[in-house]
Amino acid sequence: MKYHYALLDVFTETPFAGNPLAVFSDAGELDGAVMQRIANELNLSETVFITGAPEPGVFSIRIFTPRSEIPFAGHPTIGTAHWLRASERLGAGHRLVLREGIGDVVIGFEAQSTWLTTAQPLRIDPASFDAVTAAALLGLAEVEVIAAPVVASCGLDYWLIELGASEALARARLDVAAHDRLFEPWLEGALYLFCRQQGGARARMFAPRAGIPEDPATGSAAAPLAGWLAHREAAPGAYRYRIEQGVEMGRPSLIEARVERGTEGIERIEVGGRAVIVGGGWLAL
Known part of the structure; x- marks a missing residue:
């Protein structure tokens, strides 16, 4: 058939x-x-x-x-x-x-x-490793990872790692053997690297255990990233972000996200694109 x-x-x-x-x-x-x-x-x-x-x-x-x-x-x-x-x-x-x-x-x-x-609300937890470990995992200098990684999810867990510049993002190379040692066997350990830019962020995603050495566009990661960015904003409100991904792969992608942040936290996250x-x-x- x-x-x-x-x-x-x-x-x-x-x-x-x-x-x-x-x-x-x-x-x-x-x-x-x-x-x-x-x-x-x-x-x-x-x-x-x-x-x-x-x-x-x-x-x-x-x-x-x-x-x-x-x-x-x-x-x-x-x-x-x-x-x-x-x-x-x-x-x-x-x-x-x-x-x-x-x-x-x-x-x-x-x-x-x-x-x-998103069908599930934003969840943010501390990561089990620090910025120094993240830098070594990605072949970067310690100063290029500018914040402690977090685990963020709207249904799928992603380890968000913030870098200071797009040049560092482009140079990042995942050490797969070190990745496998870092994460428990039952964890995929999907990494979402990003650097902030005007209006949003530029990102890369690595998930070798899922059979995805690198992903050109990851909406399920962009959703919690947008929620995390809105969580860090100064006041409640409606926020909109543009997340670029896939540039380093020659497959440029544009993911849009809208977040409603209330006085009690993130109330709604939408992800869109063409x-x-x-x-x-x-x-x-």
């Missing part, structure tokens, strides 16, 4: 930039083991399988990296929503909810951009 998929570039409107994504549109008959083998075969950061539509405007999806299933991810969510809209699968009103492992992710459309609202359908294909199983 043939299973068809669409190929998209996400967090860009330019083909061959952004983060590639495969979306299998009718995958309800596939089991998880087969989905995992397909994701490993395509070897993209993530592959999405639409497994059903339990009610109008609601689609159940599963997301796989080359090595494991994950409950939530940003560029698969944005890309799948873009494909559903472009394929006229939404019906009247363009209501869309993607039912993921993390829960229901509400989608909104504004002109050519697609926005998701996508483009660049092709498709099928697998015979």
Whole structure:
């Protein structure tokens, strides 16, 4: 039987930039083991399988990296929503909810951009290692890591490491052996390096244990980063950030984030961006 998929570039409107994504549109008959083998075969950061539509405007999806299933991810969510809209699968009103492992992710459309609202609130915890260890892990001087790392999450944990300049960000090289020694075997230890710039940040993401040596655009990391940035602002309010990623890989990406910070903390985080359908294909199983 043939299973068809669409190929998209996400967090860009330019083909061959952004983060590639495969979306299998009718995958309800596939089991998880087969989905995992397909994701490993395509070897993209993530592959999405639409497994059903339990009610109008609601689609159940599963997301796989080359090595494991994950409950939530940003560029698969944005890309799948873009494909559903472009394929006229939404019906009247363009209501869309993607039912993921993390829960229901509400989608909104504004002109050519697609926005998701995180299904889980921001969580921030201290990291188990300091800036000195982070610098050694990345082949950088100690002074180039300018703050203690933190673990931040809106459903997936990322170790946020702030660098002082884009030059340091470009020079960072992950020591994979040291990474494996630092993190427990059950931890993926996904690192999100960033440096602040006007209007937001520039970032890189490394997750070797997930089969992702480097990721061109990571919406599930941009969400807690935006929350962390808003948390550090001087006063409650509505904040908007632009996060550039993928520059060092030759796949420039732009992730937008909106954060509502109330007097009691972060109340809402949205991540948005554009996508483009660049092709498709099928697998015979």
